[in-house]
Amino acid sequence: GENVEQHPSTLSVQEGDSAVIKCTYSDSASNYFPWYKQELGKRPQLIIDIRSNVGEKKDQRIAVTLNKTAKHFSLHITETQPEDSAVYFCAASIVDYKLSFGAGTTVTVRA
Amino acid sequence: ETGVTQSPTHLIKTRGQQVTLRCSSQSGHNTVSWYQQALGQGPQFIFQYYREEENGRGNFPPRFSGLQFPNYSSELNVNALELDDSALYLCASSLGVAGERHEQYFGPGTRLTVT
Numbered sequence: 001g002e003n004v005e006q007h008p009s010t011l012s013v014q015e016g017d018s019a020v021i022k023c024t025y026s027d028s029a030s031n032y033f034p035w036y037k038q039e040l041g042k043r044p045q046l047i048i049d050i051r052s053n054v055g056e057k058k059d060q061r062i063a064v065t066l067n068k069t070a071k072h073f074s075l076h077i078t079e080t081q082p083e084d085s086a087v088y089f090c091a092a093s094i095v096d097y098k099l100s101f102g103a104g105t106t107v108t109v110r111a
Numbered sequence: 112e113t114g115v116t117q118s119p120t121h122l123i124k125t126r127g128q129q130v131t132l133r134c135s136s137q138s139g140h141n142t143v144s145w146y147q148q149a150l151g152q153g154p155q156f157i158f159q160y161y162r163e164e165e166n167g168r169g170n171f172p173p174r175f176s177g178l179q180f181p182n183y184s185s186e187l188n189v190n191a192l193e194l195d196d197s198a199l200y201l202c203a204s205s206l207g208v209a210g211e212r213h214e215q216y217f218g219p220g221t222r223l224t225v226t
Contacts, residue, residue, distance in 0.1 A: 001170070006153075034214065043115075043201065043217040044154065089153050097144065098167050099203075099215060101153030 002027040004092050006102025014110050019077040021105045023090035026071070030092040033066060033073045034099070039086045047088075048075070080109045115204050115218035123224045124192050132187040132221045136204035142166075143185040144215060145177060148199040160185055161207045189223075197225045 003026040034049035050057045050064045066073040091099040116135045142161045146154035156169035160179035174190040203215035
């Protein structure tokens, strides 16, 4: 089955700096890669996703890049703000079902 | 538009008992997936229901079972509870079209504690 590895497990950044989280996946057939943000005690929220026919996608301060050859994808958050502090999960799937999640990255934005 | 809802919010059960968790999908969504999230870990896929039938299953034993109803709401049943079943159980709904799926939106979860 699909195996998704996520790094780093924790990330502390100064407010205004950028944060980058990287994930690798094992199944070359995976074609859908969402990112979720989970604040303490709350539900995971979809923040951005990318499909395998696209190399990069951007939504305001958030961007995701995908390298199919290397089987890795990354989340980039620019101009970080305190409200960006949360646990971020990457996931991979085939045809949008059976999401396989990474172990999560705890992001702390220091004021 | 109504979001995904789950009930109950919290539940405490004893080892060996059975539990039923409920999920109402987001308005317009016909697919429900269930995930188990242990503390400090990412969600693990249990199974998915599409048009009232199981449409894929993760690495969970048969004592984890489910149902989907005509209104697309869903139940997760767990028999013979074990201590390791203690976790946050999340359901996610999406709009499924034959051969294609779309973004999954999560409910708030049910926190199950097995003692």
